[in-house]
Amino acid sequence: MADTANPAHGATDGETRRDFLLYASSAVGVVGAGLALWPFIHSMNPAADTLALASTEVDLSPVAEGQAITVMWRGKPVFVRHRTADEISAARAVDVAGLRDPQKDEDRVKKPEWLVTVGVCTHLGCIPLGQKAADPRGDFGGWFCPCHGSHYDTSGRIRKGPAPLNLHVPEYAFLNDKTVKIG
Amino acid sequence: MSSVSNNKIIKWVDDRLPIISMMQHSAVEYPTPKNLSYWWNFGSLAGLVLVIMILSGLFLAMNYAANTGLAFLSVERIMRDVNYGWLIRYIHANGASMFFIVVYLHIVRGFYYGSYKPPREILWWLGLIIMLVMMGTAFMGYVLPWGQMSFWGATVITNLFSAIPLVGEHIVTWLWGGFSVDNPTLNRFFALHFLLPFVLVGIVVLHVWALHTVKSNNPLGIDMKGPQDSLPFHPYYTVKDLFGVGVFMMFFMAFVFWAPNFLGHPDNYIPANPMVTPAHIVPEWYFLPFYAILRAVPDKLGGVLLMFGAIVILAAMPWLDTSKVRSCTFRPIYKWFVMLFIADCVLLGYIGGKPAEEPYILIGQFATAWYFIHLLIVTPLVGWLEKPRPLPESISAAVTKKEAV
Ligand code: HEM
Numbered sequence: 001m002a003d004t005a006n007p008a009h010g011a012t013d014g015e016t017r018r019d020f021l022l023y024a025s026s027a028v029g030v031v032g033a034g035l036a037l038w039p040f041i042h043s044m045n046p047a048a049d050t051l052a053l054a055s056t057e058v059d060l061s062p063v064a065e066g067q068a069i070t071v072m073w074r075g076k077p078v079f080v081r082h083r084t085a086d087e088i089s090a091a092r093a094v095d096v097a098g099l100r101d102p103q104k105d106e107d108r109v110k111k112p113e114w115l116v117t118v119g120v121c122t123h124l125g126c127i128p129l130g131q132k133a134a135d136p137r138g139d140f141g142g143w144f145c146p147c148h149g150s151h152y153d154t155s156g157r158i159r160k161g162p163a164p165l166n167l168h169v170p171e172y173a174f175l176n177d178k179t180v181k182i183g
Numbered sequence: 184m185s186s187v188s189n190n191k192i193i194k195w196v197d198d199r200l201p202i203i204s205m206m207q208h209s210a211v212e213y214p215t216p217k218n219l220s221y222w223w224n225f226g227s228l229a230g231l232v233l234v235i236m237i238l239s240g241l242f243l244a245m246n247y248a249a250n251t252g253l254a255f256l257s258v259e260r261i262m263r264d265v266n267y268g269w270l271i272r273y274i275h276a277n278g279a280s281m282f283f284i285v286v287y288l289h290i291v292r293g294f295y296y297g298s299y300k301p302p303r304e305i306l307w308w309l310g311l312i313i314m315l316v317m318m319g320t321a322f323m324g325y326v327l328p329w330g331q332m333s334f335w336g337a338t339v340i341t342n343l344f345s346a347i348p349l350v351g352e353h354i355v356t357w358l359w360g361g362f363s364v365d366n367p368t369l370n371r372f373f374a375l376h377f378l379l380p381f382v383l384v385g386i387v388v389l390h391v392w393a394l395h396t397v398k399s400n401n402p403l404g405i406d407m408k409g410p411q412d413s414l415p416f417h418p419y420y421t422v423k424d425l426f427g428v429g430v431f432m433m434f435f436m437a438f439v440f441w442a443p444n445f446l447g448h449p450d451n452y453i454p455a456n457p458m459v460t461p462a463h464i465v466p467e468w469y470f471l472p473f474y475a476i477l478r479a480v481p482d483k484l485g486g487v488l489l490m491f492g493a494i495v496i497l498a499a500m501p502w503l504d505t506s507k508v509r510s511c512t513f514r515p516i517y518k519w520f521v522m523l524f525i526a527d528c529v530l531l532g533y534i535g536g537k538p539a540e541e542p543y544i545l546i547g548q549f550a551t552a553w554y555f556i557h558l559l560i561v562t563p564l565v566g567w568l569e570k571p572r573p574l575p576e577s578i579s580a581a582v583t584k585k586e587a588v
């Protein structure tokens with residue numbers, strides 16, 4: 001095996017040429033392997049049928065003031081809360097500059113009495129409590145996430161605990177006074 | 184090498200594939216320190232549990248259906264209708280806990296006797312990688328029965344990656360294959376849960392290879408200097424390891440037969456419901472210390488970084504520990520700090536299982552701080568300042584003189 005002498009050995013000119021060929025072909029190999037990897041990585045992203053998601057229509061007529069309902073959208077709960085005048089004024093009295101994720105209540109709703117948010121804690125994805133009358137609502141009267149103790153206010157904004165962001169407001173539109181379409 | 188046996192057939196095979204002399208070399212003659220204590224039994228036990236997990240898992244997989252509509256029911260069917268299905272599942276579910284008990288004790292052993300120090304750094308790192316892969320495997324396995332804890336555990340853990348700036352959300356969507364933990368997630372977790380144990384086997388082979396290159400540490404922490412310090416692995420340690428297997432199996436089977444759900448969580452017998460988070464979600468016990476560290480920080484990214492940091496930092500032990508002496512037997516001060524550190528980890532485990540309210544949050548923050556203070560400050564400082572007790576001149580000298588061990 002080892003007795004085939006390498007004639008190019010020692011010839012500096014040949015070595016740089018070989019080095020270049022080695023680096024060039026390695027680079028092509030690495031890029032090629034990376035490209036070949038991509039279909040596999042991308043296959044793990046949401047498939048076409050998962051992406052083709054319907055929107056959800058919600059009938060608001062049975063939801064009395066002070067009540068809330070939870071509807072399913074894209075496999076996640078969406079909170080629809082019929083806020084009381086007190087809850088609205090509490091949400092609007094806050095000094096926005098002092099918030100972790102500063103946002104005015106006015107910018108988070110289309111109609112002040114209806115708050116629509118994705119009911120997923122922005123910390124690690126639990127569903128906060130506060131939809132049912134008997135639920136704890138945290139220190140700010142909105143929602144309380146039992147997983148690691150995040151408190152949200154009556155505008156769904158993060159006020160205390162580890163979550164970084166306010167409850168997300170999904171895209172939605174009022175089809176008429178009593179029907180809202182989410183998504 | 185070739186003097187492996189007088190048997191012609193064995194010799195014929197061995198001359199072509201030296202598998203027999205390799206076994207002879209690494210499991211029979213392999214020189215092992217003669218003073219190993221029972222703390223050295225946990226390595227072989229970890230290997231045993233890995234085999235048990237692969238076998239029990241294989242038979243579970245024959246009856247399991249990785250589909251959100253079927254998974255929970257297929258596990259119930261394993262429990263009620265499949266012959267001895269309950270036994271196989273209880274072996275597998277409790278086996279995961281046994282795996283962590285054994286591996287954590289194995290790590291504590293290395294910690295106390297300085298087994299991470301030169302020349303065993305790579306051996307130590309391979310061990311940490313094994314621990315990480317085990318954690319991933321166990322996490323994904325726990326998702327498979329698709330109960331409430333499965334679902335919400337998966338949700339919380341995958342969401343950890345959303346803390347990564349900019350790409351976090353994309354990574355989480357990619358992990359899920361959708362917009363929440365759902366059927367694509369369950370499918371890929373099953374595929375990976377099946378694969379990773381075999382990856383573990385590969386890393387274990389490297390781990391043992393590294394071990395056989397640098398040889399075992401021992402309670403005195405001093406090197407073997409000659410044949411008088413060692414015993415052949417077989418029969419001395421094969422028998423001792425087998426004795427350990429007997430004791431361990433009694434412990435393991437006591438759980439399987441008498442308290443099969445003691446280490447689990449009752450909420451996982453409620454089918455997954457993406458609309459309701461259980462009031463008190465906790466991971467499996469073996470993740471609790473890390474979970475406590477995650478919750479100690481009131482900042483999402485900070486908590487996640489600290490939690491992963493708690494494991495990664497262990498890889499730096501060979502440099503963090505500045506002492507020239509390996510074994511805590513001869514380290515009058517550091518010894519107590521190591522015990523305190525282990526107590527701190529147990530405390531973190533306790534806190535991780537408690538709800539996120541006072542006084543647990545505050546205790547958790549102190550315990551987390553101590554975890555890092557111990558590793559980053561106490562360990563290097565004590566290594567410099569402490570005056571170790573004199574080391575015995577050799578293992579055999581210490582053993583024959585019955586010196587304090
Ligand atoms: C490193 C080794 C392994 C660990 C730590 C591990 C861990 C786990 C855990 C914690 C569970 C959940 C148990 C429960 O509460 O029901 C589980 C379930 C499962 N595992 Fe594994 N496993 C391992 C190896 C394997 C292998 C090699 C296979 C397949 C060949 C497998 C197949 C399964 C199946 C089908 C389930 C679902 C049924 C059930 O939940 O009981 N596991 N595993």
Ligand code: FES
Pocket residue numbers: 121122123124125126145146147148149150161162163
């Ligand atoms: S998931 Fe809500 S506080 Fe952590």
